Amino acid sequence: xxxxxxxxxxxxxxxxxxxxxxxxxxxxxxxxxxxxxxxxxxxxxxxxxxxxxxxxxxxxxxxxxxxxxxxxxxxxxxxxxxxxxxxxxxxxxxxxxxxxxxxxxxxxxxxxxxxxxxxxxxxxxxxxxxxxxxxxxxxxxxxxxxxxxxxxxxxxxxxxxxxxxxxxxxxxxxxxxxxxxxxxxxxxxxxxxxxxxxxxxxxxxxxxxxxxxxxxxxxxxxxxxxxxxxxxxxxxxxxxxxxxxxxxxxxxxxxxxxxxxxxxxxxxxxxxxxxxxxxxxxxxxxxxxxxxxxxxxxxxxxxxxxxxxxx
Amino acid sequence: xxxxxxxxxxxxxxxxxxxxxxxxxxxxxxxxxxxxxxxxxxxxxxxxxxxxxxxxxxxxxxxxxxxxxxxxxxxxxxxxxxxxxxxxxxxxxxxxxxxxxxxxxxxxxxxxxxxxxxxxxxxxxxxxxxxxxxxxxxxxxxxxxxxxxxxxxxxxxxxxxxxxxxxxxxxxxxxxxxxxxxxxxxxxxxxxxxxxxxxxxxxxxxxxxxxxxxxxxxxxxxxxxxxxxxxxxxxxxxxxxxxxxxxxxxxxxxxxxxxxxxxxx
Numbered sequence: 001x002x003x004x005x006x007x008x009x010x011x012x013x014x015x016x017x018x019x020x021x022x023x024x025x026x027x028x029x030x031x032x033x034x035x036x037x038x039x040x041x042x043x044x045x046x047x048x049x050x051x052x053x054x055x056x057x058x059x060x061x062x063x064x065x066x067x068x069x070x071x072x073x074x075x076x077x078x079x080x081x082x083x084x085x086x087x088x089x090x091x092x093x094x095x096x097x098x099x100x101x102x103x104x105x106x107x108x109x110x111x112x113x114x115x116x117x118x119x120x121x122x123x124x125x126x127x128x129x130x131x132x133x134x135x136x137x138x139x140x141x142x143x144x145x146x147x148x149x150x151x152x153x154x155x156x157x158x159x160x161x162x163x164x165x166x167x168x169x170x171x172x173x174x175x176x177x178x179x180x181x182x183x184x185x186x187x188x189x190x191x192x193x194x195x196x197x198x199x200x201x202x203x204x205x206x207x208x209x210x211x212x213x214x215x216x217x218x219x220x221x222x223x224x225x226x227x228x229x230x231x232x233x234x235x236x237x238x239x240x241x242x243x244x245x246x247x248x249x250x251x252x253x254x255x256x257x258x259x260x261x262x263x264x265x266x267x268x269x270x271x272x273x274x275x276x277x278x279x280x281x282x283x284x285x286x287x288x289x290x291x292x293x294x295x296x297x298x299x300x301x302x303x304x305x306x307x308x309x310x311x
Numbered sequence: 312x313x314x315x316x317x318x319x320x321x322x323x324x325x326x327x328x329x330x331x332x333x334x335x336x337x338x339x340x341x342x343x344x345x346x347x348x349x350x351x352x353x354x355x356x357x358x359x360x361x362x363x364x365x366x367x368x369x370x371x372x373x374x375x376x377x378x379x380x381x382x383x384x385x386x387x388x389x390x391x392x393x394x395x396x397x398x399x400x401x402x403x404x405x406x407x408x409x410x411x412x413x414x415x416x417x418x419x420x421x422x423x424x425x426x427x428x429x430x431x432x433x434x435x436x437x438x439x440x441x442x443x444x445x446x447x448x449x450x451x452x453x454x455x456x457x458x459x460x461x462x463x464x465x466x467x468x469x470x471x472x473x474x475x476x477x478x479x480x481x482x483x484x485x486x487x488x489x490x491x492x493x494x495x496x497x498x499x500x501x502x503x504x505x506x507x508x509x510x511x512x513x514x515x516x517x518x519x520x521x522x523x524x525x526x527x528x529x530x531x532x533x534x535x536x537x538x539x540x541x542x543x544x545x546x547x548x549x550x551x552x553x554x555x556x557x558x559x560x561x562x563x564x565x566x567x568x569x570x571x572x573x574x575x576x
Contacts, residue, residue, distance in 0.1 A: 168430075168433065171427055171433055171440070172419070172422075172425050172427030172428045172440065172443075172444060173427065173428050173429070173430060173433055175412070175416055175419065175420055175428075176420065176428050178409070178411075178412055178416075179409045179412065179420050181411075182409035182410060182411055182412060183407050183409060185371070185391070185407070186403070186407040186408075186409065187409075187420070188370075188390070188391035188392045188395070189369065189391060189392075189395055189400065189401055189403075189407075190392075190395060190400070190420060190421045190483070190487055191392050191395035191396045191421075191423055191487060192392055192420075192428075193390075193392050194392065200430055303411075305411070305467060305470075306411040306467075307411075309410040309411040309467050309469035309470070
């Protein structure tokens with residue numbers, strides 16, 4: 001395969017868009033609320049599986065199953081948050097990662113979720129849409145690129161989420177979140193219901209994870225549990241740290257850079273097995289993170305003052 | 312009854328409050344009242360239970376027994392933000408500003424009942440959110456001018472000097488529109504001129520707006536000059552409660568507190 005293969009890079013674009021949406025939710029929690037959410041992938045799998053099961057088992061149209069899945073995922077976020085959001089930051093992180101693993105093992109072992117076979121056949125409506133969109137794109141000479149409709153849909157969603165989050169962050173609501181990140185006791189002393197704001201932040205992150213999960217499901221054509229292991233969340237953290245603390249724009253740039261880099265490694269002619277080059281991916285991510293924390297801890301677009309003043 | 316705002320009425324009542332930490336009675340059957348429109352000082356040696364008592368009033372902790380009433384209604388056991396919404400605001404011994412936010416945002420955050428802080432309102436009621444924000448900005452600018460913080464409005468609060476942080480924390484507390492302000496050592500870490508300015512402002516607010524203040528302070532001269540009532544605590548208990556001139560002659564007070572400092576009159 002040539003490095004100029006269009007389908008390949010469009011595939012990278014789709015994956016980076018998915019990571020972008022996923023990590024916007026992390027940024028809302030970590031960068032703007034001070035919630036160390038380590039279970040973001042759990043919300044993504046709940047949303048994706050809910051969508052898949054509503055279509056396959058309940059026969060819902062995809063266009064209805066998707067918003068329903070978002071609501072289910074938000075409800076899950078609230079459910080997880082209710083008993084845990086009063087915990088200190090590090091304990092909250094531990095509980096959320098446990099949550100995402102519980103979800104994964106349940107889906108792996110429960111008959112209703114298809115076990116290790118997963119869920120298949122939820123994307124018929126999407127295929128119809130994609131065929132229609134490809135037909136329209138053919139009219140302007142872009143019909144050959146199979147994944148182009150998905151790429152456009154992912155990136156339109158990503159930019160929409162980005163705009164919405166930036167608007168929220170500049171609102172009085174976003175100001176309260178930031179204050180909670182800085183000092184939640186002082187925020188409470190000014191009459192802010194810290195717990196309610198944290199729940200909202202977690203619920204919104206779960207919704208974003210579900211949007212990412214929807215596109216992931218459309219991209220891979222079937223859902224299986226090992227797609228949703230914690231390394232997905234940690235890759236999201238790598239994107240976040242690379243892009244920058246408390247910067248939504250940085251998330252988008254970080255997702256594109258990290259995905260392009262890790263996928264682009266395939267073009268290096270290395271005498272490695274596919275398993276080995278898969279591991280190399282993580283070695284490189286690790287090295288980037290170490291390098292960043294040494295030379296640019298605020299990430300590419302993070303505010304240095306904002307980070308240092310917190311310390 | 313139209314006497315709810317009459318001076319002499321208790322705005323805050325501490326009724327037989329006890330708080331234990333393990334075997335220690337940090338607050339031991341304490342009772343006293345704070346009159347509306349008064350400046351009441353809470354003094355006592357280190358470990359007397361003053362800050363614990365402030366925590367019990369503001370909701371950071373709940374008493375093991377006894378009651379705290381604000382304007383006649385019990386507030387002990389309420390969540391911190393609910394106490395604040397009733398009109399009781401506090402400052403901290405070590406100032407707590409939101410360091411990585413601008414001074415102006417620190418102020419705006421203290422606006423109460425701001426519709427822009429509700430997600431549903433941001434989606435379906437932008438007009439009311441915008442009007443509230445404008446009103447808050449105006450109020451914040453006025454307060455920042457009053458405390459000479461207006462030139463720092465766009466700076467990170469974390470970049471302020473210790474004294475300026477103290478002013479910001481006080482201005483921010485006032486931004487909530489409180490009826491009772493609890494100050495935990497407002498003079499600590501502040502130079503005398505700035506401290507005096509802060510207390511001048513306290514006196515003005517009491518005089519012009521009928522605000523009530525309860526403050527913890529170690530500087531006896533300040534307490535004697537500024538407070539109209541002094542509550543003295545020692546080992547968790549209230550040992551004296553009255554006007555400064557009388558309290559400073561109380562032998563129990565001299566024994567428990569003033570005598571140790573060697574500066575009793």
